[in-house]
Amino acid sequence: MHGKRSRNLSFALALLLSLSLTSAGVAADQEIKIGAAYPLSGAIASTGLDCLHGAELAVDIINGKYPDLNLPLAKSEGLPNLGGAKLKLVVADTKGEPRNGQAEAERLVTQEKVVAMIGAYQSSVTKTASQATERLKIPYVCSDSSSPTLTERGLKYFFRVSPHDAIFARDQLQFLKDLEKAKGQKITTIAALYENTEFGSNVGKQILKLAPEFGYKVVADISYAANATDVTSEVGRLINAKPDVLMHASYITDAILFTKTYKEMGFNPKGIMTFAGYIEPGYLPAVKGDGNYMVVRSTFALDLAKNKPLVAKVNALFKKKYGIDMSENAARSFTAPFVLADAINRAKTTEAEAVVKALLATNIPGDQVIYPWKGIQFDPQSHQNIHARGILVQIQNQNYVTVWPFESAAADVIWPFPAWKTRK
Amino acid sequence: MSEQLLAQLINGLLIGCMYSLIAVGLTMIWGVMNIVNFAHADFLMIGMFTSFWLYTLYGVDPLLSIPVCGVLLFLLGWIIYKFVVSKVMTGPALAQVVVTFGVSIFIANAAVFLWSPDFRMIEKPLLQGSWIMGPVRLSIPKAVASIGSIAITLALFLFLRKTKTGKAILAVEMNRSSALLMGINTERVNALSFAIGSSLVGIAGAFLSMYYYIYPQVGGTFGLLSFCIVALGGFGSIEGAFIAGILIGIVQTLGGYYFDPAYKYAIVFALYLVTVWIRPQGLMGW
Numbered sequence: 001m002h003g004k005r006s007r008n009l010s011f012a013l014a015l016l017l018s019l020s021l022t023s024a025g026v027a028a029d030q031e032i033k034i035g036a037a038y039p040l041s042g043a044i045a046s047t048g049l050d051c052l053h054g055a056e057l058a059v060d061i062i063n064g065k066y067p068d069l070n071l072p073l074a075k076s077e078g079l080p081n082l083g084g085a086k087l088k089l090v091v092a093d094t095k096g097e098p099r100n101g102q103a104e105a106e107r108l109v110t111q112e113k114v115v116a117m118i119g120a121y122q123s124s125v126t127k128t129a130s131q132a133t134e135r136l137k138i139p140y141v142c143s144d145s146s147s148p149t150l151t152e153r154g155l156k157y158f159f160r161v162s163p164h165d166a167i168f169a170r171d172q173l174q175f176l177k178d179l180e181k182a183k184g185q186k187i188t189t190i191a192a193l194y195e196n197t198e199f200g201s202n203v204g205k206q207i208l209k210l211a212p213e214f215g216y217k218v219v220a221d222i223s224y225a226a227n228a229t230d231v232t233s234e235v236g237r238l239i240n241a242k243p244d245v246l247m248h249a250s251y252i253t254d255a256i257l258f259t260k261t262y263k264e265m266g267f268n269p270k271g272i273m274t275f276a277g278y279i280e281p282g283y284l285p286a287v288k289g290d291g292n293y294m295v296v297r298s299t300f301a302l303d304l305a306k307n308k309p310l311v312a313k314v315n316a317l318f319k320k321k322y323g324i325d326m327s328e329n330a331a332r333s334f335t336a337p338f339v340l341a342d343a344i345n346r347a348k349t350t351e352a353e354a355v356v357k358a359l360l361a362t363n364i365p366g367d368q369v370i371y372p373w374k375g376i377q378f379d380p381q382s383h384q385n386i387h388a389r390g391i392l393v394q395i396q397n398q399n400y401v402t403v404w405p406f407e408s409a410a411a412d413v414i415w416p417f418p419a420w421k422t423r424k
Numbered sequence: 425m426s427e428q429l430l431a432q433l434i435n436g437l438l439i440g441c442m443y444s445l446i447a448v449g450l451t452m453i454w455g456v457m458n459i460v461n462f463a464h465a466d467f468l469m470i471g472m473f474t475s476f477w478l479y480t481l482y483g484v485d486p487l488l489s490i491p492v493c494g495v496l497l498f499l500l501g502w503i504i505y506k507f508v509v510s511k512v513m514t515g516p517a518l519a520q521v522v523v524t525f526g527v528s529i530f531i532a533n534a535a536v537f538l539w540s541p542d543f544r545m546i547e548k549p550l551l552q553g554s555w556i557m558g559p560v561r562l563s564i565p566k567a568v569a570s571i572g573s574i575a576i577t578l579a580l581f582l583f584l585r586k587t588k589t590g591k592a593i594l595a596v597e598m599n600r601s602s603a604l605l606m607g608i609n610t611e612r613v614n615a616l617s618f619a620i621g622s623s624l625v626g627i628a629g630a631f632l633s634m635y636y637y638i639y640p641q642v643g644g645t646f647g648l649l650s651f652c653i654v655a656l657g658g659f660g661s662i663e664g665a666f667i668a669g670i671l672i673g674i675v676q677t678l679g680g681y682y683f684d685p686a687y688k689y690a691i692v693f694a695l696y697l698v699t700v701w702i703r704p705q706g707l708m709g710w
């Protein structure tokens with residue numbers, strides 16, 4: 001009896017061992033499954049879909065042959081070091097909920113057997129999803145969530161390509177300084193307005209911390225619920241505080257609601273600096289001309305094509321596939337698959353430890369990314385891309401145009417904003 | 425400071441009237457059938473989209489879409505009652521809870537599928553802009569929507585008190601078995617109440633579409649608040665829902681303004697908790 005049991009046990013062990021061995025290497029013409037979690041239903045489903053489109057196009061480029069694109073692995077079909085293995089996105093819907101982020105990441109890894117993860121968009125969801133992958137020891141490359149805390153957790157398997165909100169907040173304040181110098185504008189007071197989840201409250205924290213360093217006084221500090229149906233009390237407080245500049249971190253629904261309420265209640269600061277919601281593709285179609293003049297932090301704008309022909313080529317492919325221009329969201333999510341594919345290709349395996357090692361050695365030059373960066377290289381401690389930086393775009397005639405840094409600007413910034421009642 | 429107080433008070437009143445109209449439909453369905461209609465917020469969304477498409481495709485102003493939305497949602501409510509809800513009315517209690525939840529999920533996903541999750545807005549409605557009266561700016565579409573909400577609620581009130589059908593609905597609400605014994609066709613009353621409740625929220629959707637953005641999940645917070653309003657006002661009480669709606673609108677704006685915007689819904693739900701603690705049947709419930 002005892003002998004039989006131990007034989008069974010050793011058989012099971014052997015089976016387990018052989019299974020783990022086969023999963024470690026990747027045979028030729030095999031698919032490499034990458035998990036992609038995005039909010040595909042719920043309040044910001046339009047954003048999630050937009051992000052997913054960016055990632056899908058990247059996978060198309062990696063898997064196909066694009067000799068005239070200067071992007072990692074574009075010129076070859078699939079991953080050459082793995083016998084031309086192709087990437088396959090396994091998509092999951094987080095519904096924008098942190099608890100689903102965790103559950104979906106676990107499902108993707110344990111049931112769908114993905115070897116790496118990308119996405120999530122909302123920082124709060126990325127946070128739980130990446131905690132799950134950390135526990136399951138699966139690499140996670142994020143290029144669309146911007147909460148600074150994500151790369152402050154000391155995770156071993158988590159990497160971020162895109163800039164975070166501390167970088168963005170600093171950029172915005174630097175812009176105000178530059179504006180004072182270049183245009184002789186006087187700015188002394190700032191109001192911070194931010195939605196109260198992971199993303200917004202962290203931006204708020206950064207603004208409150210950095211503004212005094214730049215010599216600005218914060219005259220209002222307002223956090224609010226992003227799902228509010230009415231924001232007159234928030235705008236009422238802003239009107240009372242009379243700030244020179246408003247800095248607003250929002251998702252899309254609240255961006256639309258606030259824009260309408262600014263107009264309705266006649267809130268006229270010298271300028272409004274914004275994060276996230278104001279650059280989503282759903283924003284301008286909803287508010288039309290009322291969105292004019294808003295200054296938004298970004299990593300990407302189509303007019304970057306002026307100095308970077310690659311941007312126009314990628315956008316042409318995007319437009320051909322989805323019928324619309326590439327938005328900032330799509331452009332941000334676009335890069336994570338390249339970083340992952342490049343690392344897996346160099347590691348010559350999908351085994352997690354080797355991929356992490358390869359990710360740490362990532363060195364993608366600036367001319368192979370679609371943003372105005374020096375490239376992609378990860379900080380060995382935080383795993384944040386050390387070259388990530390933001391740009392500022394302004395909505396002019398219902399178009400996003402790059403206005404800062406002044407040297408890569410496509411147009412002059414319009415400042416101060418005209419008052420609502422003088423607008424047509 | 426007091427200028428803002430007045431502005432906030434008026435805005436709270438305006439949004440409160442809107443909440444009232446949404447909640448009145450919900451409370452009516454609850455009162456008659458003891459069913460929580462989880463699809464209520466989705467009916468609101470259908471009303472808004474109806475108004476949006478009439479405007480976009482045929483250039484019909486949302487003001488004129490109001491009766492269309494009312495009639496359309498009346499029919500939709502009737503159909504959903506006849507083909508879905510009535511089937512489980514005699515079934516286990518859980519089935520009754522789950523059925524409208526299923527309808528809600530179906531409608532929300534169908535809307536994403538048919539119309540995409542994009543955000544829309546009626547660009548140039550007939551009513552737009554604000555009346556500026558001293559320090560107070562009063563949004564014209566909001567004001568008209570609020571007056572409309574009050575008028576519709578009043579009309580419903582009169583219908584229930586003055587007409588034979590209305591009295592039959594009230595009778596069923598008070599005591600279903602007695603009403604049945606008195607010869608009231610309770611099945612018809614059920615269908616009618618479900619249809620009227622849906623129609624009201626459809627009308628609310630048309631009003632809301634004059635100034636609010638439209639997308640498949642737009643009902644979310646409105647739905648949550650209307651459950652709270654129905655409970656606060658007293659389950660099944662139309663006057664209660666009306667008063668509670670306005671109360672919550674005002675508490676939300678003033679609470680947000682004086683206390684902290686981040687907690688404005690916390691204040692609303694705290695008010696609700698305190699009320700049901702002192703008066704479990706709600707303000708006007710019995």
